[in-house]
Amino acid sequence: MQRIAHTDRARRELERTVRTADVLVRRLGVTRYPPELSRVVGYRPDGRAPYLVATRRGRPLADMGDRLPLEAGELWAVVDGVLTVLRHLGDLRLVHRDIRPETLWWDGATVQLADFALVLDEGEPRGAAAGADPWRSPEQAKGQGRADCRDDVYSAGAVIFHLATGEEATTAADMRDRVRWLDTTLRNLLDGVFTDEARHRVTGYALRLRRDARTGRAGAQGPGPAAPPRLAELEQQARQHFRDLRARQRAFAQRPPGPAHIPPERPPGRPARPFDRQAAVVSMVLLAACLSMLVLFVSVLN
The missing domain is CATH 1.20.5 (Single alpha-helices involved in coiled-coils or other helix-helix interfaces)
Known part of the structure; x- marks a missing residue:
């Protein structure tokens, strides 16, 4: 996929995507880069038309609109892929802030997250509203406080609900009521996802554990037996x-210092603390x- 920036806003988003791509490669390494995350393979940040080229797998979930709700087998395969994406983001302590059917791609085997133009490190100020309705969380819509990986849990839950029912998410309070009417497996998975604040929300890792407990083994597809691991x-x-x-x-600790992350000078006479x-x-x-x-x-x- 090639993306060309024609406007000032597009240029800023492209620059943020390039910075995030550099962070991903440094933290994950070239050989351990997961297929669930899109990867920038080339870019030109200057010139009259800055551009970048990134990998894509399959087609966006938004193209499934005429097939919703998905059949159980495909639904749970996609759900497993979305949960894997959340786990990667949680391990990296990155908040994507734009998880929706247009940024999640599916090739029949793997879900891949694309478009990293709005990414923040967990704990950074949200600064302003980000994401798109109806997928973004209440705290993202307000743009207040600090970014939390559980911001993405809300968005992922809204996507899962959409794929399972064919309906779009609404307000957090309404979603809590609608989840109660889902089948047992989906209701248990999405319980605690649609909260008004990130600090009261379940984590992506907790969702992965729920799914594994339901299937009886990690990464299984389909509802599976109810036997716990x-x-x-x-x-x-x-x-x-x-x-x-x-x-x-x-x-991450061994990354080379960049121009935006110059460590402060140590006061004279103060010994360095050993990394070990x-x-x-x-x-x-x-x-x-x-x-x-x-x-x-x-x-x-x-």
């Missing part, structure tokens, strides 16, 4: 998730968080 499987998933987080943390000690502390915190989530999830299953 065994404790050993949950522990293995938690450990793998922790290893992925650590690998991406190391890649900092990494050890962060590792213990992440491990404790993963194990706490595992214990909580097992207690809910029991």
Whole structure:
């Protein structure tokens, strides 16, 4: 896909997309870049018509409008792909802010997220309203506070609801009522998604655990049996998730300093803190968080 910027706004969006593309490659690495995220393969930021070229897989979900609601088999395959996208964004601590049927592409096997023109790091000020109705969350519509990965959970939930029912999302309060009338599997998955504030919303990782508990195995397609995964499987998933987080943390910490991220000078006489000690502390915190989530999830299953 080639995108050409003809207006000042398009130029700013192109520049942000290029910066985000650089962040993705540095944090993920070239060999571990997931197919669920679109990748910029070339760009020219200057000249009369700046442009970029990015990968795309399949067609946007918006093209499925005449086939909605989707058949169960295809629906759950797409849902699994959307949840994988949310997990990648959560691991990277990036907030896409524009998840909708036009930016989610499907090739029959993989869901890919495209268009990173509005991306913020989690914790950055939202600054202004972003995204498009009816997919954006209430906090994105207000443009207040700080970006949260759970902003994208709301948008992804609205897309899943749309694919499953053929209807578009409305207000958060109305969506909470409409979710109650869905079938059990969808109702359980979307419970806690359509909240008025991000801090009260479930995380993308929690949605992935719900889905895995329903299927009985990670990444399965279709509603599947109701048997929950065994404790050993949950522990293995938690450990793998922790290893992925650590690998991406190391890649981020070792990134070369760019012009927009020049570290401040250290005051004279103040020794530098060794990275190994900092990494050890962060590792213990992440491990404790993963194990706490595992214990909580097992207690809910029991």
